[in-house]
Amino acid sequence: MIDLHSHSNISDGLLSPAELVAHAANNGVRVLALTDHDDIGGLQEAQQAAVQHGITLINGVEISVTWKKRTLHIVGLNVNPDNAVLQAGLAAVRSGRLERARQMALSLEKSGIHGSFEAASSYAQQSILTRMHFARFLVEKGYAKDPKSVFKKYLVKGKPGFVNHEWMSLGSAIDLIINSGGVAVLAHPGRYEIKRTNMLLLLEEFRALGGTAIEVVTGSHTAAQYVEYAKYAQLFGLKASQGSDYHGKGISFMGMGRLPELPANCIPVWQDWPQMDALLAA
Ligand code: AMP
Ligand code: MN
Ligand code: MN
Ligand code: MN
Numbered sequence: 001m002i003d004l005h006s007h008s009n010i011s012d013g014l015l016s017p018a019e020l021v022a023h024a025a026n027n028g029v030r031v032l033a034l035t036d037h038d039d040i041g042g043l044q045e046a047q048q049a050a051v052q053h054g055i056t057l058i059n060g061v062e063i064s065v066t067w068k069k070r071t072l073h074i075v076g077l078n079v080n081p082d083n084a085v086l087q088a089g090l091a092a093v094r095s096g097r098l099e100r101a102r103q104m105a106l107s108l109e110k111s112g113i114h115g116s117f118e119a120a121s122s123y124a125q126q127s128i129l130t131r132m133h134f135a136r137f138l139v140e141k142g143y144a145k146d147p148k149s150v151f152k153k154y155l156v157k158g159k160p161g162f163v164n165h166e167w168m169s170l171g172s173a174i175d176l177i178i179n180s181g182g183v184a185v186l187a188h189p190g191r192y193e194i195k196r197t198n199m200l201l202l203l204e205e206f207r208a209l210g211g212t213a214i215e216v217v218t219g220s221h222t223a224a225q226y227v228e229y230a231k232y233a234q235l236f237g238l239k240a241s242q243g244s245d246y247h248g249k250g251i252s253f254m255g256m257g258r259l260p261e262l263p264a265n266c267i268p269v270w271q272d273w274p275q276m277d278a279l280l281a282a
Contacts, residue, residue, distance in 0.1 A: 001031070004035070005218065005241070005244060007246065010126075011130060015248055020034065027255070032058065035061055035243070037064060039094065039128060043057075059080070063076065066166050070194070075215070085179060086179070093168050096165060100129075101117060104116070108161045113143070113160070131151070135155060135251075138155075185212065213233070216263065217260060239267045
C-alpha cells in the first residue's frame with residue numbers, strides 16, 4: 001500500500017502529522033508521503049511517528065503554482081526538508097496567504113457572510129490559511145452541506161469568496177523540488193478542467209522544465225480518468241504516481257488505504273527509489 005499524497009494540520013488536514021501517520025498505518029498503508037500545501041513543517045514529527053509504526057515516510061510537499069492564470073499543484077517527493085532554498089521558497093509562497101484570506105473574508109462580507117476570517121483563522125491555528133478552512137466555516141454555518149458543495153457555491157472563480165492570487169511559477173516550483181533532491185509530480189491533473197490542447201501544452205512544458213511524473217490514481221480522479229491520465233503519462237514518457245489526497249474525516253476525496261493499483265501501462269514514480277527495494281523484496 002503506497003500513498004504519495006496526504007495532508008496534516010500543518011496545512012488543511014485535520015490530523016496532526018503523528019496522528020496522520022498512525023491513521024495511515026492502521027489502514028494498511030506501508031509507504032506514506034506527507035505533502036502539506038507549501039509547508040514542510042510537519043515532516044520531522046511524521047518521520048518519528050513512521051519509525052514508531054514501522055512504515056516508510058516519504059518527505060513531500062504540495063506547491064501552489066500559477067500557470068497561464070490557473071492554479072496548479074505540484075507535488076515534490078523525496079525533497080530534503082533541511083534545504084534552505086526550499087524552506088525560503090515555501091515561506092515566500094505562504095506569505096501571500098494571509099492577505100488573500102483577508103480579501104476572501106471581505107468578499108464574503110459583501111455577500112452578507114460575517115466573521116469568516118476569524119473562524120477560518122481559529123481552524124487554522126498555527127497552519128497556513130486555505131480555502132478549506134473557509135469551507136469548514138461555511139459548512140458549519142449551514143451555507144452548504146459539505147465542502148464539495150461549498151466550494152462550488154462560494155470558493156471557486158466567479159463566486160463570492162474567490163480571490164485571484166498569484167502563486168509560484170511552474171518553473172520555480174519544479175526547480176525548488178529538484179534542487180532539494182526531489183522529483184516533481186503534477187498533482188490531480190483531471191481536476192483542473194483543462195481542455196486537451198492545453199493539457200498537451202502543460203504536460204510538454206512540465207516535462208521540459210524537469211517534471212518527472214503525473215498523478216494517475218488520486219482521490220480526485222474518476223476510474224475513467226485513471227485510464228485517461230495513464231495514457232497521457234505514456235504519451236509524454238512521464239512516470240505515474242498515486243495518492244489519496246487524504247485531508248481528514250468528512251473533508252477528503254477518498255479514505256486512506258483504499259487506492260486501486262496503477263493501470264498496467266504505467267511506470268511507477270517509485271520505480272528507482274532505494275527506499276522501496278527492501279519493501280518490495282519483503
Ligand atoms: P487553497 O490552496 O487555499 O486555494 O485551498 C485549496 C484546497 O481546498 C485544496 O487543497 C483542497 O483541499 C480544497 N479544495 C479545493 N477545491 C475543492 C473542491 N472542489 N472540493 C473540496 N475541496 C476542495
Ligand atoms: Mn488541501
Ligand atoms: Mn491539490
Ligand atoms: Mn493535496
